[in-house]
Amino acid sequence: xxxxxxxxxxxxxxxxxxxxxxxxxxxxxxxxxxxxxxxxxxxxxxxxxxxxxxxxxxxxxxxxxxxxxxxxxxxxxxxxxxxxxxxxxxxxxxxxxxxxxxxxxxxxxxxxxxxxxxxxxxxxxxxxxxxxxxxxxxxxxxxxxxxxxxxxxxxxxxxxxxxxxxxxxxxxxxxxxxxxxxxxxxxxxxxxxxxxxxxxxxxxxxxxxxxxxxxxxxxxxxxxxxxxxxxxxxxxxxxxxxxxxxxxxxxxxxxxxxxxxxxxxxxxxxxxxxxxxxxxxxxxxxxxxxxxxxxxxxxxxxxxxxxxxxxxxxxxxxxxxxxxxxxxxxxxxxxxxxxxx
Amino acid sequence: xxxxxxxxxxxxxxxxxxxxxxxxxxxxxxxxxxxxxxxxxxxxxxxxxxxxxxxxxxxxxxxxxxxxxxxxxxxxxxxxxxxxxxxxxxxxxxxxxxxxxxxxxxxxxxxxxxxxxxxxxxxxxxxxxxxxxxxxxxxxxxxxxxxxxxxxxxxxxxxxxxxxxxxxxxxxxxxxxxxxxxxxxxxxxxxxxxxxxxxxxxxxxxxxxxxxxxxxxxxxxxxxxxxxxxxxxxxxxxxxxxxxxxxxxxxxxxxxxxxxxxxxxxxxxxxxxxxxxxxxxxxxxxxxxxxxxxxxxxxxxxxxxxxxxxxxxxxxxxxxxxxxxxxxxxxxxxxxxxxxx
Numbered sequence: 001x002x003x004x005x006x007x008x009x010x011x012x013x014x015x016x017x018x019x020x021x022x023x024x025x026x027x028x029x030x031x032x033x034x035x036x037x038x039x040x041x042x043x044x045x046x047x048x049x050x051x052x053x054x055x056x057x058x059x060x061x062x063x064x065x066x067x068x069x070x071x072x073x074x075x076x077x078x079x080x081x082x083x084x085x086x087x088x089x090x091x092x093x094x095x096x097x098x099x100x101x102x103x104x105x106x107x108x109x110x111x112x113x114x115x116x117x118x119x120x121x122x123x124x125x126x127x128x129x130x131x132x133x134x135x136x137x138x139x140x141x142x143x144x145x146x147x148x149x150x151x152x153x154x155x156x157x158x159x160x161x162x163x164x165x166x167x168x169x170x171x172x173x174x175x176x177x178x179x180x181x182x183x184x185x186x187x188x189x190x191x192x193x194x195x196x197x198x199x200x201x202x203x204x205x206x207x208x209x210x211x212x213x214x215x216x217x218x219x220x221x222x223x224x225x226x227x228x229x230x231x232x233x234x235x236x237x238x239x240x241x242x243x244x245x246x247x248x249x250x251x252x253x254x255x256x257x258x259x260x261x262x263x264x265x266x267x268x269x270x271x272x273x274x275x276x277x278x279x280x281x282x283x284x285x286x287x288x289x290x291x292x293x294x295x296x297x298x299x300x301x302x303x304x305x306x307x308x309x310x311x312x313x314x315x316x317x318x319x320x321x322x323x324x325x326x327x328x329x330x331x332x333x334x335x336x337x338x339x340x341x
Numbered sequence: 342x343x344x345x346x347x348x349x350x351x352x353x354x355x356x357x358x359x360x361x362x363x364x365x366x367x368x369x370x371x372x373x374x375x376x377x378x379x380x381x382x383x384x385x386x387x388x389x390x391x392x393x394x395x396x397x398x399x400x401x402x403x404x405x406x407x408x409x410x411x412x413x414x415x416x417x418x419x420x421x422x423x424x425x426x427x428x429x430x431x432x433x434x435x436x437x438x439x440x441x442x443x444x445x446x447x448x449x450x451x452x453x454x455x456x457x458x459x460x461x462x463x464x465x466x467x468x469x470x471x472x473x474x475x476x477x478x479x480x481x482x483x484x485x486x487x488x489x490x491x492x493x494x495x496x497x498x499x500x501x502x503x504x505x506x507x508x509x510x511x512x513x514x515x516x517x518x519x520x521x522x523x524x525x526x527x528x529x530x531x532x533x534x535x536x537x538x539x540x541x542x543x544x545x546x547x548x549x550x551x552x553x554x555x556x557x558x559x560x561x562x563x564x565x566x567x568x569x570x571x572x573x574x575x576x577x578x579x580x581x582x583x584x585x586x587x588x589x590x591x592x593x594x595x596x597x598x599x600x601x602x603x604x605x606x607x608x609x610x611x612x613x614x615x616x617x618x619x620x621x622x623x624x625x626x627x628x629x630x631x632x633x634x635x636x637x638x639x640x641x642x643x644x645x646x647x648x649x650x651x652x653x654x655x656x657x658x659x660x661x662x663x664x665x666x667x668x669x670x671x672x673x674x675x676x677x678x679x680x681x682x
Contacts, residue, residue, distance in 0.1 A: 080636070138503050150602075155501055161604025162479050165636040166495075172598035173632065175516045175528070176591075185597070185632045187516070250517075256526070257513035261491075261602060263502025291514065291526045295421070295506040 009071035010063070011320045012056050012110070015119065015312030016040065016048070016077050018093025022313040023055045025063060028071065028326060030130040034059045035310060045100025053109045068111035074320030075102065075114065076122035076312055083164050086116050115323025117158075119143075121167060122315030123305075124151030125158060127268045129318040129327055132303040138264040142169060142251065144271035147182075148190040154262060158322055170194075174253040192250035198226045198273070202243045211239030230276040244279035251280065252287025259292045259300060270305035277304040350412035351404070352661045353397050353451070356460065356653030357381065357389070357418050359434025363654040364396045366404060369412065369667060371471040375400045376651060386441025394450045409452035415661030416443060416455065417463035417653055424505050427457050456664025458499075460484075462508060463656030464646075465492025466499060468609045470659040470668055473644040479605040483510060483592065485612035488523075489531040495603060499663055511535075515594040533591035539567045539614070543584045552580030571617040585620035592621065593628025600633045600641060611646035618645040 010033060015022040017040060024035040038055050041047035052075075053067075060067050079091035079098075086103025088094070107114040117125070124133070124141040133139035137156045143149040150169030152159040159166055170190035171183050178187025179197070191197060203224060205211040214224075214232035222228050232240035255267055274280070284302060292300065307314055321327035351374060356363040358381060365376040379396050382388035393416075394408075401408050420432035420439075427444025429435070448455040458466070465474070465482040474480035478497045484490040491510030493500040500507050511531035512524050519528025520538070532538055544565060546552040555565075555573035563569050573581035596608055615621070625643060633641065648655055662668035 138507075154495055154507075155498055157496055157498060159603070160496055161602075162606050162640055163604060163636050165634065166479075166602060166604035168601040168604075168634065171601040171632070171634075172513075173516075173594050174514050175518060176594045176628075177516060177518070183632075183634070188632075253514050253517045257598060258602070260509040260512040261502075261507060261599070262500070263504065263507035263509075265503050287517075291512070291524075291529075293506065293509065293512075293524070295504050299503055 009069065010065070011071050011317045011326075012059075012067075012073040013313040013316035013320070014052050014056070014073065014075045015122075015316050016075065016094065016097070017312070018078060021048075021052065021055075022310065023052065023059065024310065024313040024317070025059050025070075026314065026317045028321065030314070032310060032314075033063060035313065040094060042094065042096050045097045045102060048094075048097050048100070049102060049105050049109070052106060056110060067109075070110065070112045071326065072113045072115065072320040072324045073106065073110055074122070074316040074318065074323065075106065075116040076119040076316040076319060077102075077116060078119050081116055081118045081164065083117065083160075086114070113320075113324055115319050117319040117323075118164075119312060119315060120149030121151035121158060121160075122319050123149075123270055123311060124153055124167075124268075125318035125322050125327075126307055126311055126315035127266075127305065128153050129321055130314050131305060131307050132266050132268050132301070136265040138262060139266055139268065140169075140255075140258050140262055140264040141268045141270065142255070144193065144251075144269060144273040146195050148193050148251075148254075149271070152262060152264070169254060169258060172254050172257055174250060174257075189250055189254035193247050195226055195273070198229060198243060198247055199224050201246065202229045202240065205239040205243055211237050211243070213237035214240045226273045226276070230273075230279070233276070233279050241279050244276050245283040247273070248280035248283025249287045250283075252284040253291065255284060255302070256288050256291025259288065259296050263296055265299055266301045266303055268303045268305050270307070270311060274304050350410060351406070352412050352658045352667075353400075353408075353414040354654040354657035354661070355393050355397070355414065355416045356463075356657050357416065357435065357438070358653070359419060362389075362393065362396075363651065364393065364400065365651065365654040365658070366400050366411075367655065367658045369662065371655070373651060373655075374404060376654065381435060383435065383437050386438045386443060389435075389438055389441070390443060390446050390450070393447060397451060408450075411451065411453045412667065413454045413456065413661040413665045414447065414451055415463070415657040415659065415664065416447065416457040417460040417657040417660060418443075418457060419460050422457055422459045422505065424458065424501075427455070454661075454665055456660050458660040458664075459505075460653060460656060461490030462492035462499060462501075463660050464490075464611055464652060465494055465508075465609075466659035466663050466668075467648055467652055467656035468607075468646065469494050470662055471655050472646060472648050473607050473609050473642070477606040479603060480607055480609065481510075481596075481599050481603055481605040482609045482611065483596070485534065485592075485610060485614040487536050489534050489592075490612070493603060493605070510595060510599060513595050513598055515591060515598075530591055530595035534588050536567055536614070539570060539584060539588055540565050542587065543570045543581065546580040546584055552578050552584070554578035555581045567614045567617070571614075571620070574617070574620050582620050585617050586624040588614070589621035589624025590628045591624075593625040594632065596625060596643070597629050597632025600629065600637050604637055606640050607642045607644055609644045609646050611648070611652060615645050
């Protein structure tokens, strides 16, 4: 970190989700000073803005600060973000902020610089600043949720590409003859590892009698979800475990491609399904091992995030740190052991 | 370009191949002042060094210059390059320079800064400085030869990754159930689009009577090669044309993944097989179209290099320009029309 004049100033992070906004004040070394989850208003962009402003001001007040004492604020949005204009583009679960100039209005109201990015890229920035990517110049992150999202740091810079439209790792191909993906192509890794794909394979296993614990849970009225598959696996269901192992294998194919293309020091997996690390990791490692070169294997670590439920908020803080130049890569801080090879 | 003090000075480019070295003097705007191809010595690294030094000095002499009047020199090597130590690593066709400190010795002898990079990355840098990538901040290049090589410029920086081991685009997966690749994995794009893979498919077509012109050429004693497949296609062989179309489709799958990951403004294809553009392009466009998003389609151009037989030498010059910071991205110079969508 540099920027001595604000070293002691806090940064606000705002993680906007379709249901809740996670808002926090964080020191530049990652210490969370306050954290609050508030319901996301859906009536208008202005309502979202107001809710954010009042929450940040209240959290600041409790620290004996005004909002303008912050070093900066960051916003993570659940959609593509037009970074030039500082607005969300087509957020599927929050149309109210589509095209709303949230970044600039928030900067006006708080009186501090505000930066905005999409949530998967924010996750990569959070890992770089506060997680397993600390001290790494090359970081690849995948978020496993409804779909497969991505973010990366390449040679110390946030990977963006033209129009901020890179890091769509979920739509990299792993089998061009594979199942149809929501995007219109075939065999994207998302078509194998999305929530829907996991549910589809698990349902088939249950139908064929290969996942008895899962079948029993479903008969008892539980909704089939990746979390339920994980629970069944934990209760000893070999079929459910196999569904997750295969999910890992598919993810591993894509991670292998990403390692060949970007040669990262660390891969960090996050999102709901990442909780099933025990079952995902063997498949991931099997596939990645086969696909990468000795030069990669030497340094590559595969990690499951430990940033926890505040990861999104920390991501928004990291967006502010990268955006304002407060984050600076420090050589040699990386110290995670090699877990591959 | 910046660096006013050397604006008028020439840059030397040295493209080292297994058979010949292409050496030239080039102005910083890309005007080739002199160019010579000399046989590559195989007896030792020193012999390679001497041949380069004497050629560069001779070319300089003919321009009324000494080598030390150059702004810089660049070297492209046909292998991985250890950029910290400035040496080639395991060059398959030129073991003499393996681990030889060519960069530093050349810098000592010429009295100017020398930069060294692998030839596929040099190609991407050449396209950025002198080719279809001019004015683009995001460029992805593929070289189609014995294997499938890669290089890229990401957000204005040469993509490297840890240990300079990124841009192994040839080993990105397009079908994890596909044919075995030389690297040990299955279904890398190289397993579909390498010289060997093209020959294998063409041989099968010829055997099955689907490529009569090609079969006739082979019976007449011609060696089966991608060039021969191209010649047969040009002579009206539908089967040979199909082999190349399919090669384009396979390349397109990988290019689609690269567009999702990196969102480049332009993809540039080079290498021997790229001469078959007419037959490759339809398959490439078909596959890429399906795989990318409207936000990508809006700006993406797919190009076949026009740098010609001096491309490798120009790549070495570009390595010197990037390495010394003489190259600087200029906004808004890109003007190629969109060819996708």
